[in-house]
Amino acid sequence: MGATLPEKSSEPAFYEQTWDLAYRHALGDTVGTFFAGLKEKRLLGRRCDACDRVLFPPRSFCDRCHEPTGEWVELETSATLEMFTIVTEPFPGMLVDPPYVLAYARPDGADTAAVSYVRGVDLSDVRGAAAELNGIDKVTIRFIDNPEGRATDIWFDAS
Amino acid sequence: MRNVGIIGIGQTDFVTRRTDVTYPELVREGADAALQDAQLSMADMEGVVIPLAPDALIGVGNGERWVVDTIGAAGKPFLRINTGGATGGTAVQAGYTHIASGMFDVVIVTGADRVSESASAQSVLNKMWDVAYERLFPLNTITMLALSAQRYNRMYGATEQDMARVTVKNRAHAARNPHAHLRDPITVDEVMDTRMLSWPLKLGDLCPSSTGAAAMVLASEDFIRRTGRDDAVWIRSVAQSTETFWQGDRVGPKATGDHADAAELERAIHTAYARAGISDPRSQVDVAEIYAPFSSVELHAIEAAGFADRGESFGLIEDGAFALGADGPIVNPSGGTLCTNPIAVTGLVRVAEAALQVSGKAGDRQVPDANVGLATAIGGDHQFYAATVVANHLEEIS
Numbered sequence: 001m002g003a004t005l006p007e008k009s010s011e012p013a014f015y016e017q018t019w020d021l022a023y024r025h026a027l028g029d030t031v032g033t034f035f036a037g038l039k040e041k042r043l044l045g046r047r048c049d050a051c052d053r054v055l056f057p058p059r060s061f062c063d064r065c066h067e068p069t070g071e072w073v074e075l076e077t078s079a080t081l082e083m084f085t086i087v088t089e090p091f092p093g094m095l096v097d098p099p100y101v102l103a104y105a106r107p108d109g110a111d112t113a114a115v116s117y118v119r120g121v122d123l124s125d126v127r128g129a130a131a132e133l134n135g136i137d138k139v140t141i142r143f144i145d146n147p148e149g150r151a152t153d154i155w156f157d158a159s
Numbered sequence: 160m161r162n163v164g165i166i167g168i169g170q171t172d173f174v175t176r177r178t179d180v181t182y183p184e185l186v187r188e189g190a191d192a193a194l195q196d197a198q199l200s201m202a203d204m205e206g207v208v209i210p211l212a213p214d215a216l217i218g219v220g221n222g223e224r225w226v227v228d229t230i231g232a233a234g235k236p237f238l239r240i241n242t243g244g245a246t247g248g249t250a251v252q253a254g255y256t257h258i259a260s261g262m263f264d265v266v267i268v269t270g271a272d273r274v275s276e277s278a279s280a281q282s283v284l285n286k287m288w289d290v291a292y293e294r295l296f297p298l299n300t301i302t303m304l305a306l307s308a309q310r311y312n313r314m315y316g317a318t319e320q321d322m323a324r325v326t327v328k329n330r331a332h333a334a335r336n337p338h339a340h341l342r343d344p345i346t347v348d349e350v351m352d353t354r355m356l357s358w359p360l361k362l363g364d365l366c367p368s369s370t371g372a373a374a375m376v377l378a379s380e381d382f383i384r385r386t387g388r389d390d391a392v393w394i395r396s397v398a399q400s401t402e403t404f405w406q407g408d409r410v411g412p413k414a415t416g417d418h419a420d421a422a423e424l425e426r427a428i429h430t431a432y433a434r435a436g437i438s439d440p441r442s443q444v445d446v447a448e449i450y451a452p453f454s455s456v457e458l459h460a461i462e463a464a465g466f467a468d469r470g471e472s473f474g475l476i477e478d479g480a481f482a483l484g485a486d487g488p489i490v491n492p493s494g495g496t497l498c499t500n501p502i503a504v505t506g507l508v509r510v511a512e513a514a515l516q517v518s519g520k521a522g523d524r525q526v527p528d529a530n531v532g533l534a535t536a537i538g539g540d541h542q543f544y545a546a547t548v549v550a551n552h553l554e555e556i557s
Contacts, residue, residue: 012178012179013178014178017218019215019218025290025291027290027291028291031291031292035291051413053413055408056407057291057292057407063403063404063405063408064403064415080411082310082407082410082411083306083307083309083310083410083418083419084306084309085302085305085306085308085309085357085358085359085360086357086358087297087302087305087356087357087358088355088356088357088358089301089354089355089356089357091281091282091297091299091301092278092279092281092282093279093281093282093285094281094282094285094297094299095297096297100297102296102297102298102302102306102357103306104306104406104407104410106407106410106411111411111412111413112405112407112408112410112411112414113407113408113410113411114292114407115292115293115296115298115406115407116296117296126355126358127358130309130358130359134309134313150295151291151292151293151295151296152295152296
């Protein structure tokens with residue numbers, strides 16, 4: 001005969017945990033040079049001589065040709081707005097309060113695009129703002145007042 | 160390469176939460192169901208493949224270790240597969256290559272997921288992006304696919320209503336599938352009224368966070384003939400392709416594939432077609448279980464499958480194509496990933512559902528006279544693609 005069962009709550013049992021893990025990622029010389037450029041309010045890309053693409057943000061290798069990229073290229077602040085989304089949902093763990101516009105823009109002279117925020121659009125009506133942004137081809141890449149040498153030093157001005 | 164067949168399929172009903180079992184116990188439910196379907200036991204399995212996406216999603220480091228004893232894998236070759244959302248599809252392909260190579264005769268692919276256990280899923284997924292250039296921004300699978308949807312819609316003239324019609328179709332299908340998670344029919348207006356998350360994506364365009372298990376027993380043609388399994392479903396081909404890590408490289412005149420489309424999915428699917436002898440998918444493929452977690456993804460995935468030209472899928476959907484009862488390939492008769500997304504096994508369920516269709520065992524969601532099926536999976540930042548063609552015969556596909 002088996003043991004009698006203990007009195008058990010109708011509530012299921014849970015174990016709750018949080019992962020809080022620390023990392024310090026080395027970013028390498030190429031990123032370091034690009035970030036140093038941002039501190040001087042300059043946009044730098046790297047050219048692949050094999051396929052004649054200018055990679056922005058810059059990478060030390062062209063992942064299409066498997067060749068090291070060559071010279072540094074100074075890029076314009078005029079850029080093509082390639083794609084965007086207007087975020088209205090606060091995602092847990094993401095340190096930005098909605099609404100905001102997240103986008104990829106490709107500077108004139110570059111063949112690839114980088115991500116940042118779009119500013120200069122009234123977001124009080126999301127679908128209205130989306131229609132406005134859908135009609136925009138170009139944005140201007142702006143720097144924050146005191147660049148720190150991080151990807152968030154730049155933003156896209158749609159005004 | 161040897162012929163490989165599917166001889167056992169198991170899947171639980173998919174729900175938001177299961178509090179009565181642990182993750183390993185849930186995996187066991189799927190394994191037991193597939194083994195029962197194959198009329199075999201774990202002792203018969205020569206190898207085990209387990210699909211499991213990022214550790215942080217289930218909150219267990221190398222969670223595959225946790226299931227070894229529960230499913231009886233000790234003493235056997237054991238392999239975990241992780242290609243993000245494509246994991247389940249890639250795991251089936253790993254099981255396939257085990258057997259096609261001639262080194263194994265019978266293998267089980269078995270897994271589970273319980274996505275709703277973490278409230279931080281999108282934060283976990285954000286960790287996919289580059290630490291220097293992209294991680295500081297709130298990129299996650301929702302914003303990533305919203306960017307793709309905006310670009311597709313602008314390029315081809317699709318609307319939020321066109322996306323909503325995908326949800327309407329798939330929910331109507333899921334209502335016929337007892338395993339599906341979201342089974343309530345919905346209208347275009349109701350989808351349009353759901354909460355905006357990341358324009359143009361709303362809650363009604365998105366898959367749920369699903370809990371459940373699925374498994375599949377694969378065997379060699381030798382084993383299938385020896386044991387007289389006339390109802391085996393044949394894996395006629397598998398193929399994979401990979402897109403660049405950088406979303407920002409998928410735009411502009413020099414991009415090889417556009418973030419609006421799914422160029423590498425197209426390559427994977429068409430490679431699988433060629434290997435299976437399919438040259439005209441619109442007439443030769445009867446049913447497709449296409450991995451599309453969001454409504455917008457199904458539009459370019461249908462085009463990648465060759466069922467519509469680029470930019471034409473949504474017009475065809477509006478005309479009633481791809482829905483149960485329509486002419487031509489039926490897309491996601493199970494309701495698809497949009498109605499059920501247990502991440503680790505979602506790609507496996509796609510193959511399982513395509514196999515059930517071509518074996519005539521798909522119940523109320525059965526596509527009439529289905530002989531040839533396509534199953535796909537997508538993982539990473541729209542980066543890893545898997546395509547599998549199944550059929551109920553080994554003859555030339557007509």
